[in-house]
Amino acid sequence: MRRFQILVCDGPSCGITHESxxxxxxxxxGVAADPGLKARCHVVAYNCFGRCSDGPNVFVRPLAPNEKGEEEPRDVSGPGFYPGVTEEKAMVILERHVGEETPIAEWVEDY
Structure with a gap:
């Protein structure tokens, strides 16, 4: 099973206005409550995606074999960007994108 990192925008707009x-x-x-996820998923506050009006924003990315999931990456690009994430959407993203390794086509964008 793949390892994932979930980046949650913590920039001024997402962090303050959208309470990310x-x-x-x-x-x-959610990760702590699921032993399978706990072993392969890290949640990290991310500086800013630059899509403030769409927030709160989340990016799910697979981790390279030796990559540390608790560290903020230098660069983020590719599929896995979810704008306007509500608490309900966050749990679906965790279950489907991370748990089942299936991005949610109707919500996910390239970044």
Whole structure:
């Protein structure tokens, strides 16, 4: 099974206006409650995706074999960007994109 990192925007707009810290707390709790996810998923606050009006924004990315999931990456690009994530959407993303390794086509965008 693949390892994943979930980046939750913590920039000024997502962090303050959209209260993205609630998503971080919720996702971390979801990962901690599932032994299968706990072994292969990390939730990290990310500086900013630059899509402030779309927030809160989340990016799910696979981790390379030796990559540390608790560290913020230098560069983020490719598929896996989810704009406008609600608490309900966050849990579906965790279950489907990470748990089942199936991105949610109707929500996900390239970044």
């Amino acid at each position: 810290d609630r998503l971080v707390t919720l996702l971390k709790a």
